Amino acid sequence: MNKILIALTIAGLTISCGKETQEVVTQEVQPAPVVSTPKNIIMIVGDGMGPTYTTAYRYFKDDPSTPRVENTVFDRHLVGMSSTYPDTHHNYVTDSAAAATALSSAIKTYNGAVAVDMDKQNVETVLERAKSLGMKTGVVVTSQINHATPASYLSHNDYRYNYNAIADSYIDNGIQADLYLGGGWKFFIREDRNLVEEFEDNGFNYIDSYQLLDSVSTDKPLLGLFGDKGLPWALDDTNKHRLSAMTKTATKHLENEDGYFLLIEGSQIDWAGHSNDIASAMGEMDDLAKTLEYLETYVKEHPDTLVVITADHSTGGVTLGVDGVFQWDPKVLRTMKQSPNSIANLLEKVDITTEYANSLFNFELTDEEISKLITVKNDTATAIKIAEVTGIEDARSGKEYDPFTVNNELYKAIKEVINARTFTGWTSSGHTAADVPVFAMGNNKALFNGYQDNTDIAKKIFTLLDNK
Template sequence: MSCSNSIVKTFFCLFLWCCFSFTSSAQEEYKDPKNKDPKEVFAGGSFYEVQKYPQTKPNKTPKNIILMIGDGMGLAQVYSGLTANGGHLNLENFKNIGFSKTSSSDQYVTDSAAGATALSTGVKTYNGAIGVDPNKKPVVHILERAEKKGLTTGLVSTSAITHATPASFIAHVDSRKSFDDIALDFISNDIDVFIGGGKKYFEKRKDGKNLSQELKDKGYQVLYNIEDIQNVKSGKLAGLTAEDHNKPMPDRGEMLVPATQTALKLLSQNKKGFFLMVEGSQIDFAAHKNDTPGVVLEMLDFDKAIGAALAFAASNKETLIIVTADHETGGMTLLDGDYKTGKVVAKYTSLGHSGIAVPIFAFGPGSEEFTGFMENTEIAEKMMQLLKLK
């Protein structure tokens, strides 16, 4: 009888392990080789107009910083979008350009967790780490430093808000797969605005907690669709726009631009200034699949959000915008294209990340600091210095 009970317990434990393992790995399904969807050609489509914005005077300290991260965005991903939009992107407004060395503390090829932690803290760490150093000790994020100084802060992402890149700006955990623990840091932090997917990590948790209710108790407006989110006029906002990741383009529709505009509207009400991180997450997702149309559509969506940030910064004149990537994905190269039709033909060398340096684009006061080759950690250090956070 005891033997039978032991077998039953063993199978029950295995069942629970499988359930929890599936839950914890669901955010990473886009990396699975079985989901590879190689498509070499983007046939082309309609173009959108690109506005021109004059560069503000250099050598002036910014009051606000908008950091925009195109996850997996290397130069080929940028140029695929430029080709697909008839030869122009909003990124062409950025005249100060550099390159970021992306290696992590333990590997030549970084992952998003280590890459984003370097951008948020100025410290290189091991692949998989979220806001901790190589010894797994918490490192202070720029977002936390900004809050301490009285600036308003925000995160916007087309992935789950608990995914590696946005998580690296708010959480301190030793594994990027600890999604429930990452969500807890949104409660302990004083962030003003966050918009992205990941609702289930706030409301369908293993510990039974309802973090959305806790957010409401702290004064947040907790909303679930972009139509309601963009109507918010003031106050703290938690926008949970999907159970896990948001849908890829074009199924996602207009989400990133209105989310960025809403965050800017709310954060800019603080006279002391703000820090906002906006991530175009799914450039990376599509590149992991070697899906050229997916890469192009996500790149164009991200560039439209860049256009929204530029419109704000050109009017505000006290805002620095930095656009970069945590790493390149896919080893993407362009074999052919057509500016007239928007056709893009690409090949890939990998289903994973590559170690190539990624571009940095900067616009606004302080933008002259972001030229030439630099370590990814220098981007964080320079942002902190410009906002006088250290």
């Protein structure tokens, strides 16, 4: 197919995809002509990374000694925006599974769906298409590798939380990738089944330490699991830029004459958003930024590579500036050496002193802040003891995933200290319907300019794959 016909194909991709999508795409998206078909395609999802996250990261990385606010790698490659809504009767807020399915298959579906449509029928993904064309494929994530986003490229299931079934499908439905890097021991090394051994029986190398990333042989496909579920927070991990390290290994392992498709996910930006944890969010954003900076260099050396970056949705409704105060101050975030969750774990075990708390936060707390932490810890412990004696559960007991414990209440109090110090606000512990940014670099990046729906991103990638 010649270049003109390819361009016309992309511009008219949505004609047969339904009236609603046609109206959105044909009015807003003006794709540039395909210059040449990329050999390698790297798709990156910053899970939960709405536009406020990239803005916050710019200010977080700002050098206060200079008169201007410096641009970041995200600013250098911003090309457009994307809508994210699922196909759930005009419920405009998506979950990660429905959004990932849209990004992987160009199909709108219900929240919770893993690469299946509204009728729970399997839909082909861009990773599966790439594999069928003889390309190598891989996934690199900071969640477990059978979490919603990677699963929506690698598998099919009617419910995202069927973690064991999804993990089993990575073998049972045919191995779809040549490389898997992320977390997931709990789901892949089980009493009823050891999937790691089954991958090894299918010719895979297996590693469970970041230190082995640089030395593992490239002559076999690779499975690397580095956490029970997801990886530790970037702030707490042995390698604070573990996504970047895994990505470097992935590109080295996947390079071949026929090209490759690689999915990368900064998974825990979303988890920080759900927790309303700005410190951990900036740690995860920094890990993703370092990954993009590496890929900037990689694309210069491999100009036949396309990199597309977006978010599946925005999480937490984060705001920079609260309560009418015209200020956002990330100064304390730049000094923190561990996550608020890690600080809570340590403070739970000892009597809280000013000196010890300051050493954990790595900045000086006020007397009021110290008093708040002590009060929360003592009051929670007392309430739990009363509940144990009386048999009456404390009214403050939370949901199953957020129980009323000393650790959780300390974690909340620590986040409140940091949010107050930085003037950070949150409107939700869930997702929001905000549009998300789209970034691109390399071969055919102009195809992703302007406003588009998340399904359009997959449509364009399908077309590029079909014209290899």
